[in-house]
Amino acid sequence: MQLTGSLFSSLSAILGHEISTLPDFPAEIRAPQGTLGGVSGFQVELGTDVFTPGDKADVIVAMNAAALKVCTLGSHFNHPQAHYDEEFSYFHRHAIVIVDTDSLTDKDLEKAQYHTDNPFEELGIPESVQIVPVALTTLTKEALKDSGMDNKAMLKSRNMFALGVICWLFDEPMDKAIHLLEEKFKKKPALVAPNTKVLVDGYNYGQNLALSVNQIRLDSSAVNHQPSAGRYTSIAGNRATAFGLIAAAEKASKHLFLGSYPITPATDILHELAARKDMNVMAVQAEDEIAGVCTAIGAAFAGDLACTTTSGPGLSLKSEAIGLAVMAELPLVVVDVQRGGPSTGLPTKTEQTDLMQALYGRNGECPAVVLAASTSANCFDFAYEACRIALENMTPVILLTDTYLANGTALWRIPKMADLPMITPQSVPEELKGKYNPALRDERQVRYWAFPGMEGYEHRNIGLERDAERGTISTNPENHEIMVRARQQKIAQVAERIPELKVIKPSAVNHHPSDILLVGWGSTEGHLRAAAQELGCDLAQFNYIMPLPKNTKEVLSQYKRVIVCELNTGQFANYLRAQVPGIEIEQYNEIQGQPFAVERIVRYVQQN
Amino acid sequence: MEASQFKSDHYVRFCPGCGDHAICMALQKAMAQIGIPTHQVAVISGIGCSSRMPHYLNTYGFNTIHGRGGAIATGVKTSHPELTVWQMSGDGDCLAIGGNHFIHEIRRNVDLNVCMFNNRIYGLTKGQYSPTSAKGFVSKSSPFGTIERPFVPAQLVLGARGTFFARTLDVDMPTTVDCLVAAQQHKGCSIVECLVNCVIFNNGTHAWIADREQRAEHSIVLKHGEKMIFGKNRDKGLTVEIDPVTFVPKMIVVSADDPRVLVHDATQPDPTLHRLLGLMGQERIESVNAEVDNDLPVALGVIRNVEEETYDHAVSRQIEEVRSKAKAHNFDELTETLESWTL
Numbered sequence A: 001m002q003l004t005g006s007l008f009s010s011l012s013a014i015l016g017h018e019i020s021t022l023p024d025f026p027a028e029i030r031a032p033q034g035t036l037g038g039v040s041g042f043q044v045e046l047g048t049d050v051f052t053p054g055d056k057a058d059v060i061v062a063m064n065a066a067a068l069k070v071c072t073l074g075s076h077f078n079h080p081q082a083h084y085d086e087e088f089s090y091f092h093r094h095a096i097v098i099v100d101t102d103s104l105t106d107k108d109l110e111k112a113q114y115h116t117d118n119p120f121e122e123l124g125i126p127e128s129v130q131i132v133p134v135a136l137t138t139l140t141k142e143a144l145k146d147s148g149m150d151n152k153a154m155l156k157s158r159n160m161f162a163l164g165v166i167c168w169l170f171d172e173p174m175d176k177a178i179h180l181l182e183e184k185f186k187k188k189p190a191l192v193a194p195n196t197k198v199l200v201d202g203y204n205y206g207q208n209l210a211l212s213v214n215q216i217r218l219d220s221s222a223v224n225h226q227p228s229a230g231r232y233t234s235i236a237g238n239r240a241t242a243f244g245l246i247a248a249a250e251k252a253s254k255h256l257f258l259g260s261y262p263i264t265p266a267t268d269i270l271h272e273l274a275a276r277k278d279m280n281v282m283a284v285q286a287e288d289e290i291a292g293v294c295t296a297i298g299a300a301f302a303g304d305l306a307c308t309t310t311s312g313p314g315l316s317l318k319s320e321a322i323g324l325a326v327m328a329e330l331p332l333v334v335v336d337v338q339r340g341g342p343s344t345g346l347p348t349k350t351e352q353t354d355l356m357q358a359l360y361g362r363n364g365e366c367p368a369v370v371l372a373a374s375t376s377a378n379c380f381d382f383a384y385e386a387c388r389i390a391l392e393n394m395t396p397v398i399l400l401t402d403t404y405l406a407n408g409t410a411l412w413r414i415p416k417m418a419d420l421p422m423i424t425p426q427s428v429p430e431e432l433k434g435k436y437n438p439a440l441r442d443e444r445q446v447r448y449w450a451f452p453g454m455e456g457y458e459h460r461n462i463g464l465e466r467d468a469e470r471g472t473i474s475t476n477p478e479n480h481e482i483m484v485r486a487r488q489q490k491i492a493q494v495a496e497r498i499p500e501l502k503v504i505k506p507s508a509v510n511h512h513p514s515d516i517l518l519v520g521w522g523s524t525e526g527h528l529r530a531a532a533q534e535l536g537c538d539l540a541q542f543n544y545i546m547p548l549p550k551n552t553k554e555v556l557s558q559y560k561r562v563i564v565c566e567l568n569t570g571q572f573a574n575y576l577r578a579q580v581p582g583i584e585i586e587q588y589n590e591i592q593g594q595p596f597a598v599e600r601i602v603r604y605v606q607q608n
Numbered sequence B: 001m002e003a004s005q006f007k008s009d010h011y012v013r014f015c016p017g018c019g020d021h022a023i024c025m026a027l028q029k030a031m032a033q034i035g036i037p038t039h040q041v042a043v044i045s046g047i048g049c050s051s052r053m054p055h056y057l058n059t060y061g062f063n064t065i066h067g068r069g070g071a072i073a074t075g076v077k078t079s080h081p082e083l084t085v086w087q088m089s090g091d092g093d094c095l096a097i098g099g100n101h102f103i104h105e106i107r108r109n110v111d112l113n114v115c116m117f118n119n120r121i122y123g124l125t126k127g128q129y130s131p132t133s134a135k136g137f138v139s140k141s142s143p144f145g146t147i148e149r150p151f152v153p154a155q156l157v158l159g160a161r162g163t164f165f166a167r168t169l170d171v172d173m174p175t176t177v178d179c180l181v182a183a184q185q186h187k188g189c190s191i192v193e194c195l196v197n198c199v200i201f202n203n204g205t206h207a208w209i210a211d212r213e214q215r216a217e218h219s220i221v222l223k224h225g226e227k228m229i230f231g232k233n234r235d236k237g238l239t240v241e242i243d244p245v246t247f248v249p250k251m252i253v254v255s256a257d258d259p260r261v262l263v264h265d266a267t268q269p270d271p272t273l274h275r276l277l278g279l280m281g282q283e284r285i286e287s288v289n290a291e292v293d294n295d296l297p298v299a300l301g302v303i304r305n306v307e308e309e310t311y312d313h314a315v316s317r318q319i320e321e322v323r324s325k326a327k328a329h330n331f332d333e334l335t336e337t338l339e340s341w342t343l
Helices: A002-014 A065-076 A106-111 A119-123 A136-143 A151-156 A158-169 A174-184 A189-209 A237-252 A267-274 A289-301 A312-328 A355-360 A379-393 A403-407 A477-497 A522-535 A552-556 A571-579 A598-607 B019-034 B050-056 B069-079 B091-097 B099-108 B153-159 B173-185 B212-218 B272-279 B311-325 B331-336
Strands: A018-024 A041-047 A057-062 A091-100 A130-134 A231-236 A256-260 A282-285 A305-310 A332-338 A369-372 A396-402 A409-413 A460-462 A516-521 A538-542 A544-546 A561-566 A585-589 B041-045 B060-063 B084-090 B113-118 B164-169 B190-195 B219-222 B236-242 B249-255 B298-305
Touching (some): A002 A018, A002 A231, A002 A409, A041 A065, A065 A091, A065 A106, A065 A119, A130 A158, A136 A189, A174 A189, A237 A256, A237 A267, A237 A305, A237 A379, A237 A396, A237 A409, A256 B069, A282 A289, A282 B069, A289 A305, A289 A312, A289 B069, A305 A379, A312 A355, A312 A460, A332 A403, A355 A396, A355 A571, A379 A396, A379 A477, A396 A522, A403 A522, A516 A522, A516 A571, A516 A598, A522 A538, A571 A585, A585 A598, B019 B050, B019 B173, B041 B050, B050 B060, B050 B113, B069 B091, B069 B311, B091 B099, B091 B153, B153 B164, B173 B190
Parallel strands (some): A057 A091, A256 A282, A256 A305, A369 A396, A516 A538, A516 A561, A561 A585, B041 B060, B041 B084, B084 B113, B113 B190
Antiparallel strands (some): B164 B298
8 A cells, every 4th residue: 555655646746746645554564454453544645735645535545444444434433333524534525435345345344343234334424425436356356367477466466456546537647657667666577567557457447437437637737836946856754864864974074874773663764874885874773772872972983974863762762872972072963753652652653742852851951952854855954954063063963853754755856965055064173183182162162073093182082071171070060060051052052053933924815914823843844834824824833943043032922822733742832931931822732643634723723 | 102102191090909900001001012003092981990991091082871882882993993992891881781782792793892890899889789799799789698690701702602702810910911912903892801809899809819829720821722721830731521421511620731631722613612611610609609519710811712704894895895886976876866857
């Protein structure tokens, strides 16, 4: 299912549609097929002004009885006697539902816990929904009857038949789809011919349905905000993050080192970087999360651009070592791809609940820079920015992304190395040779960086408190306070070299001066843009969390209602209350392991 | 080079009489003997008395957090194989809190020189039992005696597929320097167990072999290619015997002129004999009430010294192999390979 979804979204992007995707799958790798817990989905929104993967689907493809039930009932699928309710369902009441009728046998219905033999009636699907029954299994087998493939292999191609039908439904040209398929199966050429056959048969089947179902035409010429000219690809957040790290290392003329331990949903960054030996990336799969960050700290001590990638539970384990990097004042990039928590929590779901942990989850007064990416594509920009800030300011930088950004894909304008911002890693003046110690710092409070191999700069770095002048171990009370403040000031001055907060105004059609400001941070940008657009109000979306942009208070104080929307119980709202006191802050929160539903935000703002 | 070049200007703060002083001097001597310039040497430590060592060596040093020296040293060496990297650690730092990093640096065979100071006690936190304390050992955190079985570091190192293991004693400077030099010369993860006395919290813990009177009878300094002979009068030798019923091999003491006396081969890939040598005398420290029915000596010197490809070398080699065949070598070339379209 994930493959079908990614092929279709790539195809749509190539044809010039904006896309936003949301893969949604169970935590188990091989959850029993046909059961309610085993339903795996892929959501894509395409067209123009696409900010999110959409709240409710226009088209649903249900590959079996369980999927039909989960899509129809949405979050209520486990409630006994639940019926279709537009509030909770994954599709709206005028949607098209394509369903595999071969997967509605008595056995299938039993597995998916139906009580009757008519699933449509039992689920109470309204008549306004267009059900398109397609015997996917039979038709696929029919298409492949001369291929010599065995039954199991044939069944695997069922998705391609569905993809063919959808391609027809959205009027996507077949030649491009076939080309994509060839690319996808480049390493397994034997699979190209049969899958192409099934795809085309699916498309043709769609044409024959023409009498009963209306095609959906996406008018890509009527794009309001035509993306700027350039080369584009569709990219998932984790890959964009990996590319950002690679690009930053090249720009800074540093060697990229990754120490990481596999953890959902961050592992794809490790996969990508482990495969990028051609880019001279050194990726160490460490023995645990702590070793992941510690090997990176070792590489930073030795002069590299060092990174570690993880998710919430891993960030907890890395806390002490991040404190070491703060104390030793070494550049370090920590990527936390947030997931539902606490503890093991919801490993494959999205949440924004590690904000406080990133800001404060360490012993002592232990400030670090915290950034958050807000789209799958700008994971590239903020991974790059995290590296820039770390190298120029000798500090750990924690970059927050999440499951939604990591696995979702978006259109990415491919940058050229020459166009990326300069990175000037902190260095050490020549005149300090023979006199260097690790406490010496410039006027920004950023200490000079010397590392092994450099003659005449031998020194001992420490996680113990150091003497502000000599750099050696110190327990002096006044010295400790001086050092605590120096480390804080170093983080605070980063605000001098980051962009100011810009308010996103709704497009001209709806816009009238608003006294409502929606506030978000990180991955909710798309949903909040859509909500702000609908409400005709302004939006402030934060990517820089610690330090905040300098004009934060100035911006927030211009509105009557400041509503902080986030996927937690109010961590950023509380942070703002402390950082920019004097502003009344309202909060809207959802904690369901899912991205926001735009309509719920809109309803909240309108009704309160 | 001179040992003085490796002395930092930092005041040495080990307790008077602590065995760490001797190892510190031995390290300075060994580093001078090896002759690698100070700026190409990095000494990484965790937390504990022994982890203060980097402060006293005029090289690059990093005194990090408890137990993590091994992982940090792995990062330094892997990212910069041209550096000489030492790790200073203790029985608590290495075998308790840092146990995972310890076995994995050994398993991967990262080219590190690890000094594991074993005083069988937590000194810096003022006297709790450690993973090498004998069962029944009374300490502040085991007022009724420990109920834990201790680690034998040699056994752990060989179990983790160690390629180099040496054991030395604070009061035996020549052997210590020899072991440290051999550790540096060995390409791979070299573990040197330095038996040190904690004069404050565990005084005399190694007395059985450290006492000048008893050392020759109770220990043997193994040398590669030489017969295993020991004793004040060098009249005793070692050989291996297989129990006829259980087929379990064990070391036995025989007369020095016995033709069965073994010649030490540290380079033998099979670790069986190295393990038997490493375990000699260890049942004496298994438990405070240990009853020992043999007079086997504690093995000092380089017990195992086997060459295998190092992790850091393999990582760099694989990168070079991939790069030599790769189509893209920089970011712009990499993005050229992506499926893309122009708007």
